[in-house]
Amino acid sequence: MNARRVYVGGDDDSQEQTQKSGHAYAKLSGGSLGGLLLDVTGWSPEEREEGALLITDKGLYGPGGRAFYAPGTADIDGPFLWHGDTP
Template identity: 45%
Template sequence: MNGDEQLLRGRVYGRDHDDPDPGPLPHHTYAALMGGPLDGLLLDITGWRAEEVGDGAALPTELGQFPGGRSVYEPRPGEPRAPGPGVSCRYYYCGDTR
């Protein structure tokens, strides 16, 4: 695991790496990002409608194939989602886009 990957582990996407507590917040719902440049991060999906959660996300990142581009993550069809706070589902890396 390189230094960038170590900084990302257990952190919520979008929170600063130098935040004293960049981890998940109680009463929030998260998708765990699997694979790709954002592997190990949690994406806060609190308040997202079911259809939005089912669509996945294209997340801006400097760590992907195209600096300044987006890494695309999607749920796998039929994979269960847990209700309520905590990690509700997993999003899997599909590739990068500009």
């Protein structure tokens, strides 16, 4: 497995992890967290379809802001696309 960086919350680079065997990941595409992977192990299909608001200091609203990522169209197993930032 080619290890890639995994989002773990916030923007402290020292907290970033690499992929773990047996885990499911969605690639984050676009926005301030684009290129990272999101661990979706154990998420139901409904939770995956809903997406996630992820904490990021690198987004439009700075510290404490969040970036919204969700799968595109009906492909819940595809990448999570950036849909914008929120305070």
